Amino acid sequence: xxxxxxxxxxxxxxxxxxxxxxxxxxxxxxxxxxxxxxxxxxxxxxxxxxxxxxxxxxxxxxxxxxxxxxxxxxxxxxxxxxxxxxxxxxxxxxxxxxxxxxxxxxxxxxxxxxxxxxxxxxxxxxxxxxxxxxxxxxxxxxxxxxxxxxxxxxxxxxxxxxxxxxxxxxxxxxxxxxxxxxxxxxxxxxxxxxxxxxxxxxxxxxxxxxxxxxxxxxxxxxxxxxxxxxxxxxxxxxxxxxxxxxxxxxxxxxxxxxxxxxxxxxxxxxxxxxxxxxxxxxxxxxxxxxxxxxxxxxxxxxxxxxxxxxxxxxxxxxxxxxxxxxxxxxxxxxxxxxxxxxxxxxxxxxxxxxxxxxxxxxxxxxxxxxxxxxxxxxxxxxxxxxxxxxxxxxxxxxxxxxxxxxxxxxxxxxxxxxxxxxxxxxxxxxxxxxxxxxxxxxxxxxxxxxxxxxxxxxxxxxxxxxxxxxxxxxxxxxxxxxxxxxxxxxxxxxxxxxxxxxxxxxxxxxxxxxxxxxxxxxxxxxxxxxxxxxxxxxxxxxxxxxxxxxxxxxxxxxxxxxxxxxxxxxxxxxxxxxxxxxxxxxxxxxxxxxxxxxxxxxxxxxxxxxxxxxxxxxxxxxxxxxxxxxxxx
Amino acid sequence: xxxxxxxxxxxxxxxxxxxxxxxxxxxxxxxxxxxxxxxxxxxxxxxxxxxxxxxxxxxxxxxxxxxxxxxxxxxxxxxxxxxxxxxxxxxxxxxxxxxxxxxxxxxxxxxxxxxxxxxxxxxxxxxxxxxxxxxxxxxxxxxxxxxxxxxxxxxxxxxxxxxxxxxxxxxxxxxxxxxxxxxxxxxxxxxxxxxxxxxxxxxxxxxxxxxxxxxxxxxxxxxxxxxxxxxxxxxxxxxxxxxxxxxxxxxxxxxxxxxxxxxxxxxxxxxxxxxxxxxxxxxxxxxxxxxxxxxxxxxxxxxxxxxxxxxxxxxxxxxxxxxxxxxxxxxxxxxxxxxxxxxxxxxxxxxxxxxxxxxxxxxxx
Numbered sequence: 001x002x003x004x005x006x007x008x009x010x011x012x013x014x015x016x017x018x019x020x021x022x023x024x025x026x027x028x029x030x031x032x033x034x035x036x037x038x039x040x041x042x043x044x045x046x047x048x049x050x051x052x053x054x055x056x057x058x059x060x061x062x063x064x065x066x067x068x069x070x071x072x073x074x075x076x077x078x079x080x081x082x083x084x085x086x087x088x089x090x091x092x093x094x095x096x097x098x099x100x101x102x103x104x105x106x107x108x109x110x111x112x113x114x115x116x117x118x119x120x121x122x123x124x125x126x127x128x129x130x131x132x133x134x135x136x137x138x139x140x141x142x143x144x145x146x147x148x149x150x151x152x153x154x155x156x157x158x159x160x161x162x163x164x165x166x167x168x169x170x171x172x173x174x175x176x177x178x179x180x181x182x183x184x185x186x187x188x189x190x191x192x193x194x195x196x197x198x199x200x201x202x203x204x205x206x207x208x209x210x211x212x213x214x215x216x217x218x219x220x221x222x223x224x225x226x227x228x229x230x231x232x233x234x235x236x237x238x239x240x241x242x243x244x245x246x247x248x249x250x251x252x253x254x255x256x257x258x259x260x261x262x263x264x265x266x267x268x269x270x271x272x273x274x275x276x277x278x279x280x281x282x283x284x285x286x287x288x289x290x291x292x293x294x295x296x297x298x299x300x301x302x303x304x305x306x307x308x309x310x311x312x313x314x315x316x317x318x319x320x321x322x323x324x325x326x327x328x329x330x331x332x333x334x335x336x337x338x339x340x341x342x343x344x345x346x347x348x349x350x351x352x353x354x355x356x357x358x359x360x361x362x363x364x365x366x367x368x369x370x371x372x373x374x375x376x377x378x379x380x381x382x383x384x385x386x387x388x389x390x391x392x393x394x395x396x397x398x399x400x401x402x403x404x405x406x407x408x409x410x411x412x413x414x415x416x417x418x419x420x421x422x423x424x425x426x427x428x429x430x431x432x433x434x435x436x437x438x439x440x441x442x443x444x445x446x447x448x449x450x451x452x453x454x455x456x457x458x459x460x461x462x463x464x465x466x467x468x469x470x471x472x473x474x475x476x477x478x479x480x481x482x483x484x485x486x487x488x489x490x491x492x493x494x495x496x497x498x499x500x501x502x503x504x505x506x507x508x509x510x511x512x513x514x515x516x517x518x519x520x521x522x523x524x525x526x527x528x529x530x531x532x533x534x535x536x537x538x539x540x541x542x543x544x545x546x547x548x549x550x551x552x553x554x555x556x557x558x559x560x561x562x563x564x565x566x567x568x569x570x571x572x573x574x575x576x577x578x579x580x581x582x583x584x585x586x587x588x589x590x591x592x593x594x595x596x597x598x599x600x601x602x603x604x605x606x607x608x609x610x611x612x613x614x615x616x617x618x619x620x621x622x623x624x625x626x627x628x629x630x631x632x633x
Numbered sequence: 634x635x636x637x638x639x640x641x642x643x644x645x646x647x648x649x650x651x652x653x654x655x656x657x658x659x660x661x662x663x664x665x666x667x668x669x670x671x672x673x674x675x676x677x678x679x680x681x682x683x684x685x686x687x688x689x690x691x692x693x694x695x696x697x698x699x700x701x702x703x704x705x706x707x708x709x710x711x712x713x714x715x716x717x718x719x720x721x722x723x724x725x726x727x728x729x730x731x732x733x734x735x736x737x738x739x740x741x742x743x744x745x746x747x748x749x750x751x752x753x754x755x756x757x758x759x760x761x762x763x764x765x766x767x768x769x770x771x772x773x774x775x776x777x778x779x780x781x782x783x784x785x786x787x788x789x790x791x792x793x794x795x796x797x798x799x800x801x802x803x804x805x806x807x808x809x810x811x812x813x814x815x816x817x818x819x820x821x822x823x824x825x826x827x828x829x830x831x832x833x834x835x836x837x838x839x840x841x842x843x844x845x846x847x848x849x850x851x852x853x854x855x856x857x858x859x860x861x862x863x864x865x866x867x868x869x870x871x872x873x874x875x876x877x878x879x880x881x882x883x884x885x886x887x888x889x890x891x892x893x894x895x896x897x898x899x900x901x902x903x904x905x906x907x908x909x910x911x912x913x914x915x916x917x918x919x920x921x922x923x924x925x926x927x928x929x930x931x932x933x934x935x936x937x938x939x940x941x942x943x944x945x946x947x948x949x950x951x952x953x954x955x956x957x958x959x960x961x962x963x964x965x966x967x968x969x970x971x972x973x974x975x976x977x978x979x980x981x982x983x984x985x986x987x988x989x990x991x992x993x994x995x996x997x998x
Contacts, residue, residue, distance in 0.1 A: 035952050039907045040904065042865045043868055
């Protein structure tokens with residue numbers, strides 16, 4: 001009996017057990033059902049999303065930086081190019097201890113404190129997985145020494161990179177400019193112009209000069225290599241590649257040899273020279289002295305050198321040719337005379353008597369020549385640079401007539417030359433003065449102020465490029481071109497040349513006979529006047545005008561070079577064109593604190609013209625020419 | 634003895650349907666390991682070695698009559714407990730956890746032993762008290778479970794602790810633990826969650842939090858989950874094809890031969906492959922349930938049921954963790970993930986299932 005009950009219990013137990021087993025099976029099926037739903041969700045519903053994620057995981061777009069375009073002079077002489085050099089590069093997150101690695105490296109190759117500083121700077125602004133340069137331009141010996149020890153330095157490698165080189169160094173510093181590392185401001189600028197994509201992988205961008213203004217042409221198009229990468233970012237295999245397109249070649253209108261001669265002709269003086277082909281506005285020489293070594297900037301200048309450059313009294317960082325504004329001094333006189341003829345205020349033969357001064361109200365304006373020039377007509381006023389003639393002329397013309405006429409020659413306006421940083425200068429007028437000053441009593445134009453305007457002093461302030469453009473326009477009989485430095489751009493891929501068309505800005509309404517009067521007088525300057533000493537024996541007929549711009553007013557005291565500190569000496573100026581009958585070159589020279597234009601500026605112009613017209617290369621340091629000067633320019 | 638007789642003797646205690654299921658999973662394992670090894674043979678070859686060793690042990694266990702099997706319960710459990718205490722006192726710390734015991738000749742992980750030892754001990758205990766089961770017996774059985782689990786959880790090895798808890802719970806459940814108690818445990822578990830939470834290590838909390846939003850720490854703690862989900866999701870319906878998984882071959886998948894092997898499989902074989910894999914698992918589990926249902930004694934029923942359910946749990950937890958519905962707890966995909974210990978533990982379980990199936994007639998007769 002009891003056995004029967006036990007058996008029954010056993011059956012019941014098995015029943016209950018199997019019930020629980022059935023529940024377990026349901027449990028397992030539920031779990032697997034959840035998995036199935038999850039798989040369908042991930043692999044069907046959200047497949048596209050994860051597919052995209054997997055693709056972006058897998059494919060890395062590696063930019064290939066294009067070679068920067070070359071800059072050549074008008075004859076094909078290289079003024080900026082690239083060369084390949086070895087750099088020592090560190091991938092910080094692959095090294096075992098960054099500091100220790102660098103210390104150890106310095107036992108193999110020279111690592112200067114400057115290199116370290118630069119590396120720290122790079123480290124601070126680095127992007128992920130980026131290799132950073134610690135040393136550049138390794139010598140072959142250093143490369144070999146490191147290569148033998150490379151196994152000891154994980155994360156350190158030698159790479160070949162392209163470097164920018166400027167063969168003319170400081171002689172073309174303000175013309176060519178330089179490239180430098182892309183900084184935050186550049187990045188913002190690039191993003192604004194939607195160019196950021198094309199600069200992926202690029203380290204450098206043009207910072208000044210033509211490198212800056214023609215950045216778009218020079219940079220080229222960045223290539224793209226699609227590579228499969230693993231999670232560490234290491235490339236596994238290449239999928240596709242679009243080659244980079246090298247930057248275009250700039251062919252300048254500048255003549256490198258002329259540039260060099262002009263630069264050297266300044267000797268130790270500071271200043272600027274711009275030579276232009278008057279028939280089309282092509283700039284033949286573009287000098288701002290002193291220059292600086294542009295290679296200092298390419299890989300990041302150190303603070304000490306930067307301070308030295310910036311605090312130097314010579315201000316080598318200022319591009320005097322386009323940025324400096326100077327009173328034109330007597331170089332203003334030919335335009336004054338032309339204005340007088342055009343406006344009918346003077347006839348060429350009309351004379352004034354110069355007693356050596358001009359009195360206006362209770363103020364006396366002195367002429368530099370003691371005792372005066374006597375009876376002076378227009379020709380003599382230019383050749384001998386008679387101040388009194390122009391005091392009376394300015395007074396007769398009035399400020400508005402002067403400024404309206406001078407505006408046509410481009411004075412006080414940017415020329416639009418293809419380089420950045422151009423100053424406007426100051427062409428004084430009643431309107432200008434109203435805008436310039438806030439106090440009402442200062443806003444009024446006084447008739448007495450007009451008088452010194454006539455000899456290129458007073459508020460007059462023009463950039464050397466404006467002076468050059470004006471003299472080129474005069475040489476070209478009033479047809480004005482926009483000065484430009486680039487002659488044509490050669491497409492690297494197609495070899496196609498895009499000519500920069502000479503841009504004729506305007507034709508100033510002038511009578512040819514008036515122009516001829518002025519030109520004759522300017523020829524006279526170089527023949528028998530203030531420029532005669534500098535141009536003695538020249539194998540061509542040139543036209544010129546000297547100028548001296550007061551830096552420091554001596555309040556009526558006699559100016560004497562020997563008694564004035566060099567930095568307070570007058571600026572010397574000279575404008576010229578040649579050959580006088582069919583000008584091929586027009587130029588403006590400014591010599592800071594050079595004293596008389598005849599003494600320092602004109603000889604520089606002579607050397608430039610001699611080379612350009614006759615191919616004559618000056619002897620080294622022939623700065624003995626035209627030391628004299630009659631105290632008047 | 635003829636050749637044929639020898640062969641018959643050899644396979645006498647092996648269960649053919651289970652063998653087929655296990656064999657299929659092992660085949661999948663070798664295939665996927667080859668892929669996960671970037672088309673190399675190193676991992677698959679050592680896995681073959683693991684399989685051979687584990688298979689031998691399975692064969693031995695399968696041939697072991699049930700009363701011998703029962704006798705091993707107490708010694709294995711006691712040994713396991715001693716080793717666990719030993720680990721707690723003298724264990725070696727590796728990867729921030731104290732799980733291994735260096736016995737001089739070998740470094741062992743006693744928690745692995747307890748995956749078998751705990752359910753074995755509990756089933757043995759229930760069998761001993763079969764006739765007079767009271768609430769007290771369930772409490773004792775629960776203690777037999779909780780003490781080693783607590784030791785393992787402290788190592789810390791959350792994954793193993795949870796899985797052993799599960800296998801022990803299955804024994805309790807199948808042994809007829811009343812629904813009221815189960816309900817009570819469920820409520821208690823919920824109530825004690827905050828307490829348990831406070832006991833967890835930071836990284837464990839992180840892993841659990843990652844479940845809610847893996848993207849908040851995409852390169853840190855959430856990396857595994859995200860890369861796993863990308864692999865699975867990008868596999869699509871048909872998969873990227875064998876050896877074509879980009880996540881796998883481009884080194885994005887971490888632990889791809891062990892815990893994340895399913896991601897490799899799923900990326901290359903897609904939803905279709907997953908369905909096949911789930912089917913194979915369900916086939917093995919189904920066979921386990923049949924053996925359980927047919928088991929002749931209380932001990933073998935509990936043991937077979939627990940082994941089968943634990944196996945199913947392993948599979949679910951691993952695939953759930955790779956596909957991002959469970960936190961990453963470090964559970965291998967049974968029979969597929971690379972690893973000698975887990976292979977051995979699993980095949981010991983299957984050996985017991987086979988023994989239960991093939992020796993039941995002997996018991997009955």
